Amino acid sequence: MKGALAGSESGSARVRLQVDPVACDGVGLCAHLAPSVVDLDRWGYPILADRDLGRREKAAARRAVRGCPKRALRLDGPQ
């Protein structure tokens, strides 16, 4: 969890789902759209997989990015 935000700062070539914690309202749609990448904590806020995403996971993550009503998610890295 500690790396949820840190990964993007290293400029690595990894593909990661990122959340803007200010924009996020804990709607939780992302966990339905990308269950393999997103867990919800006990307050309903997303905990994102802290690892490079596979092909299927990337597709799911893209759905989560598009589906977020608060536009709080983004996909970082080469797509």
Added chain:
Amino acid sequence: MTVETTSWLIRKPTADDRLVGPTLLTRDVRLSRFGHAEGLRTDPAESLAEHLTRFGRRPRGTAGLVESLDRADLTGRGGAHVPAALKWRAALRADGPVTVAANGAESEPISAKDGTLLRQRPHLVLDGLALAAEALGARRAVLWLHGDDTGSRLSAEAALEQRRRAGFADPLMEIVNGPAHYLAGEASAITQALSGGPMLPTQRRRGPSVPGAPHTLVQNVETLARAALVARNLPATRSTLLTVLTAQDRMVIEVARGIPLVDVLSRAGALRGGTPQAVLLGGFGGAWATWAEIADVQVDEPAMRRIDMGLGAGIIAPLDQGACGVAETAAMVRYLADMSAKQCGPCMFGLPALARSLKLLADGRARRDERARLIDDLDLVTGRGACNHPDGATRLISSALRVFGRDVAEHAAGRPCPSAGRPTLPVPAVTR
């Protein structure tokens, strides 16, 4: 009561006065344990005439000053200890308009060193702000203060008026009152507020900066005062300002860098009641250390960092043997939870959950799984806010679990310390 001798922790003047160097404070002060830096004895700030006699006129700020800051190894005294040169270079690279903010919004409840500096030597701070504004070609220069710190504001206003009357060739400097809130000194919130937005922290990670975007340099007032010494080719980093909180009172002192912590406390009279059980370093946003591991460590940020500790904004609070570290931590975390900007879920919900668990533990009313739940929540909150506020709280709690581990176990078993009901640290009241 006042400590009469001027800067008695600095090495005594020798024939080679350059070894000693100028002090930032005119004298050490004793304050009450609560509130801003109002001394028990108030004396007037150093006037412009006195300031000029001591330091002479400031030179003009040029881009070359950045190299001098680098050579002087000047780091940020607001608590993060980021090299000043690094931040000034980033401001020089910005192609949009630059604002320089001297951050005097000392929001850590224990800290009073910035307020003391502003009350004693406002001109040294204003020199630093003017130098930074000139060196960076800033369009705007601001002294940013905590909303209810009237003493700092009056001192700075009077100093600005003296400079204006003397016809100083200063850039325009304005005083801005921030809110009276723990996050009033948070740099990203200051940046957003000064550009017309809400006074709220912004996201830690930002995208590539937009060409022509405005840039704000936020630099602590002590750091700027030291930059004013650097600009005059005076030694600027041989001392450090500290706030020492004891069970009786609070002192703001200036000590030679690198003397052992035990000496600082002994000279501040903080060891008269015996050795403390632990020391809080860095205040509410800091961490606990046991007396054994910290007593002989040098009061210098690099030395502290080698053992994973830090002085933060220079706050040292020894905890007496009889006090209860669990209850003290619970009270601080309750305050930190109340001071959340409530923008990010993990902070808005996580900090109150942590505060509740700690309070139940402190009172000896913990559920059976309370400690495990607390540790789970620590992991759940850490690193998930936009700013560092929640991480500061989790770090404080983790240090308490380590330093007061035996007490935590006793509390969890329903046997709280006798003093648990009477925490001693000065936690500001919050109206909810």
